[in-house]
Amino acid sequence: xxxxxxxxxxxxxxxxxxxxxxxxxxxxxxxxxxxxxxxxxxxxxxxxxxxxxxxxxxxxxxxxxxxxxxxxxxxxxxxxxxxxxxxxxxxxxxxxxxxxxxxxxxxxxxxxxxxxxxxxxxxxxxxxxxxxxxxxxxxxxxxxxxxxxxxx
Amino acid sequence: xxxxxxxxxxxxxxxxxxxxxxxxxxxxxxxxxxxxxxxxxxxxxxxxxxxxxxxxxxxxxxxxxxxxxxxxxxxxxxxxxxxxxxxxxxxxxxxxxxxxxxxxxxxxxxxxxxxxxxxxxxxxxxxxxxxxxxxxxxxxxxxxxxxxxxxx
DNA sequence: TATTGTTATACTCTATAACTATA
DNA sequence: TATAGTTATAGAGTATAACAATA
Numbered sequence: 001x002x003x004x005x006x007x008x009x010x011x012x013x014x015x016x017x018x019x020x021x022x023x024x025x026x027x028x029x030x031x032x033x034x035x036x037x038x039x040x041x042x043x044x045x046x047x048x049x050x051x052x053x054x055x056x057x058x059x060x061x062x063x064x065x066x067x068x069x070x071x072x073x074x075x076x077x078x079x080x081x082x083x084x085x086x087x088x089x090x091x092x093x094x095x096x097x098x099x100x101x102x103x104x105x106x107x108x109x110x111x112x113x114x115x116x117x118x119x120x121x122x123x124x125x126x127x128x129x130x131x132x133x134x135x136x137x138x139x140x141x142x143x144x145x146x147x148x149x150x151x152x
Numbered sequence: 153x154x155x156x157x158x159x160x161x162x163x164x165x166x167x168x169x170x171x172x173x174x175x176x177x178x179x180x181x182x183x184x185x186x187x188x189x190x191x192x193x194x195x196x197x198x199x200x201x202x203x204x205x206x207x208x209x210x211x212x213x214x215x216x217x218x219x220x221x222x223x224x225x226x227x228x229x230x231x232x233x234x235x236x237x238x239x240x241x242x243x244x245x246x247x248x249x250x251x252x253x254x255x256x257x258x259x260x261x262x263x264x265x266x267x268x269x270x271x272x273x274x275x276x277x278x279x280x281x282x283x284x285x286x287x288x289x290x291x292x293x294x295x296x297x298x299x300x301x302x303x304x
Numbered sequence: 305t306a307t308t309g310t311t312a313t314a315c316t317c318t319a320t321a322a323c324t325a326t327a
Numbered sequence: 328t329a330t331a332g333t334t335a336t337a338g339a340g341t342a343t344a345a346c347a348a349t350a
């Protein structure tokens with residue numbers, strides 16, 4: 001052959017060389033692609049993935065504490081604060097003092113928050129369909145399982 | 153049955169409920185875990201993953217333009233600027249006017265930049281080993297291939 | 305003493321908009 | 328007109344440090 005396959009891809013305009021062998025690099029690029037699709041397609045939602053995750057978790061676990069939300073979503077206390085603050089400013093959730101432990105805040109969704117979450121879930125279903133279209137059912141399951149091995 | 157399996161896991165302290173079925177959610181958590189491991193373990197490097205990616209790419213493609221770096225790493229022009237600026241401030245790379253196209257900057261690593269990249273590559277090898285320890289060789293390959301389907 | 309929430313602060317990544325220089 | 332770089336600006340996520348209230 002006059003031109004080996006390697007040479008054909010090496011000068012490709014999108015070539016990233018040895019970086020392509022780094023798992024962490026692909027995770028970051030995939031994350032950016034997913035984040036971008038979510039925000040671009042659902043700009044009218046005006047909720048980030050993280051904000052939706054918090055709403056979702058509070059809906060699943062009413063009266064959950066901030067520290068608990070942070071632990072489940074792998075966030076710092078201060079990081080959790082900023083997100084809960086934003087959601088509270090928009091009247092999507094409210095803080096109550098926990099009855100069992102005065103140090104804790106008990107988080108609850110407002111009706112508006114529940115409505116926003118419902119809209120978000122519809123959007124996420126579309127988003128997931130976009131994502132899953134690349135994979136067979138077995139592949140999707142395997143992917144989730146492997147990603148979980150990383151973050152668990 | 154008195155207690156279905158679902159109920160057993162539902163009250164787990166780390167349970168995230170239906171969120172666990174969302175691929176995008178796992179990608180984000182995995183990304184955070186990888187990012188955190190990288191920054192915590194290699195704080196003395198004082199380089200972010202993104203900064204290393206740019207150094208790496210400039211080393212692989214001397215005289216590459218900023219717009220080209222951005223395209224390959226899927227970043228905006230302005231985003232690329234801020235990263236190149238930081239690296240230039242630290243004398244890790246320099247800008248030259250492109251000879252072929254006066255609009256473009258040709259990026260080159262300095263000796264310091266090459267030294268920093270060499271240190272970074274050693275660190276990344278360790279980081280990758282940490283990551284890959286979870287997977288068989290076939291699994292790692294499959295994971296990269298699936299992630300590439302998302303960001304390509 | 306330890307935990308939870310809070311506030312202040314800072315840095316990185318990301319992006320949009322407007323401008324300049326060059327093609 | 329289109330492209331590449333630049334500058335200004337802003338928002339989201341992340342984190343550390345210090346403090347207050349509660350356990």
